[in-house]
Amino acid sequence: MSELEKDLVFAGVDAHKDTHTLCLLDHMGRAIGTFRFAADAKGYDALAGKIGGPATCVGVGVEGTGSYGAGLTRRLLELGYCVHEVMVPGRARRKPGRPKSDPADAEVSARQVLARVNLSKPKDQSGWTEELRQLMIARDRLVQATSAMINAAKSLIVTAPEDLRSSLEGLSRKNLRTALSTLDPAAGGIILALGSLGRAWELQDREADAIEERMKRVLEANAPALLAVYGCGTVSAAALAVAGGGNPERLESEAEFASLCGVAPLLASSGKTERHRLNRGGDRRANRALYQIAVTRMSYDQRTKDYVAKRKRDGKSKKETIRCLKRYIAREVFRALRRPLEVKGPSWKNLRPARQALGITLVEVGKALNVGFQRVSYAETGRLMNAKFLEEYDAWLKSQLRIVG
Structure with missing residues (x-):
């Protein structure tokens, strides 16, 4: 065995919110030691310094590369280390008699790197996909809060005075929101309660729609092929x-x-x-x-x-x-x-100018294609990324152009 092979180390990290615990194994699988570092920029560099250079580190197993270990994973990858995501067994699958502690979990991670088992490449959580993830979390919370607002409003309507209840019952979701948000904010009692819920509902709907529009722009710029999948909104x-x-x-x-x-x-x-x-x-x-x-x-x-x-x-x-x-x-x-940028078929951006140049209305297109005019409008504005329908619409426009020509 060469001197270089004798210097090789295997590293495992148990990541937590405030601290990261590192375990190092030598080329024979013997524990060199365990060390604890702060979960911040200085701690990441100190942890990397304790491992040594990337040339002598076979791999670093990190538990939770998408949560508490995300910052450390990004820093180690920047420094050139080979980082693996490891899965430490949960309590139900842990062997009887095995201790549960941060150093013990870090050692399990290191031994998985040594044995090359239960390893996966960490997901890249930077760039546009990370922005999408953050936007999705915000939108989901807004949608959940909106559902809570709707349920609370409907429960209040059930016990409202007869004249108020009869004016609000049976309304569609959109009309109910409008009716509630326009109730007099200076009134008291149930009118004030319903009006407050309606205005909060309207605000959260606008915020959720704005976030979804931003998500759409990110996808159009980076993965239009996903939007082109039939039925994928x-x-x-x-x-x-x-x-x-x-x-x-x-x-x-x-x-x-x-x-x-x-x-x-x-x-x-x-x-x-x-x-x-x-x-x-x-x-x-x-x-x-x-x-x-x-x-x-x-x-x-x-x-x-x-x-x-x-x-x-x-x-x-x-x-x-x-x-x-x-x-x-x-x-x-x-x-x-x-192949996120590879979209087959026509682009939705060219449909409306082509239709307007021919002097054709949305209703006429809808009748010709046997669909509602709103579906045609959605296709022209990019809200309906249906490759099959876009191709059908584009072919029909070209046929009309040949007739006019």
Whole structure:
């Protein structure tokens, strides 16, 4: 064994909010020692100095690279270290008699690097995907708060005086919000309560819409291919982009991405029985996005409707069919993540100028394509990123241009 190999070390880090615990192992797997550092910029540099140079460090296993260990992971990658995300067993899976402490968890991380087991490449949480993640958190909280406002308002309306209750019951969501927000703020009692809820509801709706519009602009600039996936709206595209991270190339295959999203069935065979069971793991937000795309396609895409009918004839239930659809959609999304700027077909930005140049109204287009004029408007403004419909609309406009010419 060369002198260089004898100098090699394996590192493991147990990350927490205020401190990070480092464990170092030598080339034989013997513990060199454990050390604790502050979870700040100085602590990151001190921890890297204790490991030594990147040339003598085989790898650093960090628990929680997407949470408490995110800052340390970014700094170690900047310094040139090979960083792995490790999974330390939870309490239920911990071996009997094994101690639970920060140094013990750091040592487990280091030994996983030494054994090359349960390692994965950390997700890049910088750039536009990190901005999307932050925007999604803010939007989700606003939507949840809005739901709470609506429930509180409706519960108050049930017990309101008859004249007020009869004027508010049966209104649509939008009309109810408008009616509540315009109630006299100088009044007292239930009118003041409902008016306050209505104005807060309206404010939160505007904030949520503004955040969603910003998310859409980020996606249009960095991953238009995701928006072009049939049935994939802004929120679903953002969830899938965040799941892929800023470095989707770390996922070696579409099967790996499907497993990440929890749509890859797991083997559950025994003896002569060969079967698969439902995967309840993975990124549940991305899983929900795939579900939403599948449900949308089942309602509006004829090819999907035909597939559902075929599966039904084969004896598959609706839930089983949706699971199959989610697996197929994950394959399509994976291709979009690997080639985020590659969009096939016409751009929505060219549709409105072409229509206006021909002097055709939205209603005329809707009648010609057998859709509502609002759907045409959504396509022209980028709110409907449906590649199939965009191609159909663009082909119809070109046919009209040939007729005029």
